[in-house]
Amino acid sequence: MGRRWIRWSHKRGMRSSVVAFIFLASVFLKLCFGIGSYSGENTPPMYGDYEAQRHWMEITVHLPIHQWYSYDLQYWGLDYPPLTAYVSWICGFVANLINPTWVALDSSRGIETDSSKFFMRVSVVVFDALIYIPAVLIFSRTWFGARSKRTQDLAFLLLILFPALFLVDFGHFQYNSIMLGFTIMALNFFATEHDLLGAVSFVLSLGFKQMALYYAPAIGSYLVAKCILSGPTDGGRLFIRLGFVTVATFMSLFLPWIPPFSASPTLIIDPISRIFPFARGLFEDKVANFWCASNVIIKWKKWAAQEMLVKAAAILTFLGFLPSVIVMGKVAWDLKVWNKSPEQKLVETKDDPKPEESSSHTPILPLLPYALLNSSMSFFLFSFQVHEKTILLPLMPLMLLFSGATPGSEVYQWGALGSNVAVFSMWPLLQKDGLSLPYFALVFLWNRVVGYDPIGIIYTAFPFKSFVHLMSAGVYAAIIFLHFSEQIISPPDRYPDLFPVLNVLVSTPVFVCLWLWSIKCCVQVSWALTGPSGFEEADGQPQHRKHLSIAVNDASQMRTSFVAKSDRTRAVSLGPAQGKRVRRSSTRSAAGTGSSTALPSSSSVFRGTIDSSVMEGRAAASPK
Incomplete structure (x- = not known):
């Protein structure tokens, strides 16, 4: 539906107003969600996340800064980094x-007047409009710059209708769009070679919610790999600048708690101890991750001490994101050119029509979205003290990939499955918050807009087309069965959490498969950049200039050659585009004559790897 509407609007001369209409429609939907219930409504004495956010406005307005992280911790003590406190102060x-x-300090606890609720709801919409929406708009224009305007508008629409974010921020009530917006803006800066600004944006994301640490291994390994690519001199200089900017940004956020601006040097302990609450235990509610799923058989809290569980969670999380870090570093090392002889560099650039532009964009950029998915999913599955709402973090890079995927492709299928299952995994929380109607309405709307039919997938399960197709059919059948069963069957007294546990057992395998799929994609993209057998081919000469584009027959087979249009494969690219797109007429001409068509100038396509699972391209040529 979304694709058809955008096509209809463009054909009728309304392409310039599509973005404005999407923005206004999203604001309308968000305000409609605000009419409904929220976390902790009419549930004293602690209420819920809504009251926590309001209470932080109360204490930041009326108390001095050094008391923000120590005032009445038993009643929603502030436990997010300083940028959250500053945003709370602005709202307060x-x-x-x-x-x-x-x-009002203390006397306003639990206030639920219509006017106060309207103000709180509008505050989320305003910050979303100031940070998240500009970030995804720039993403659609920067990362999809070589694509058509329709594709860019569609990507913007799909990212605006991020269903899990809608339900958590505008239904349950939180400000996660600020954290995600800063992270997406960091990706935009990385894509345009503004690495220092990207580092600042990511630190701001960390400074708003510590959960952004889920992305730290991917972004950290990307920046280190960028330094390796740049060489000892330029890379060392970049490394020093990145370190300085990162430390300076963190210090500016924590400045009120650092001497000489604080009354005591020990005050910095207050925010740090609140940000990392290890005393809470391995998990609280039922979360669709490794610990809760395996707890059905192994009672971790009974058989292992908390210190051991913290270490085990850290080790498993590290092993979970280690593959993407290794792949990022290996590709950077293989593609480095600073230690090559002039003869080797001549061989690499002799076929490049504009060698001076060949390094204008980082060739490892295509790895970054998959590395973000791998890293964040590893934290969600294996880390300590995970909440069901943190599935938003792995979903963000998955939705970025999904927004440019061709319908029916592997990324499209994994993205749709991941989004639907992520929303389902939050069903116990949403049901408790009174958000059952918004849950069903938004899931139906989102699937209709993206052109995805879960019911149809169940009917066409056999013969299955791929593993993800078969898995999707089974998972959707289980979800529908559980929803109907929950309405007609009361759980036995011995197992009051029967349905939440079944929810975990259905959702967790999907997230595990997404984690494994992200590793597979990292390896595939690295093969496309450097070749599966290494950086050098049989003649011993570096060949990475031949790997400027990738075409794939499907998401499980990648090769470093141009593909004829008759193959129905779509080349895609990662990175900012400059100049004009390749005309379709030239593509048809090359495919029709069977002649080999050279890659257009580096200004007309994204530099680096081209991956069909992320976005479509326009360049095509005969098979290898």
């Missing part, structure tokens, strides 16, 4: 100007 300051009773 505005609320205090409009109606001081909304944020």
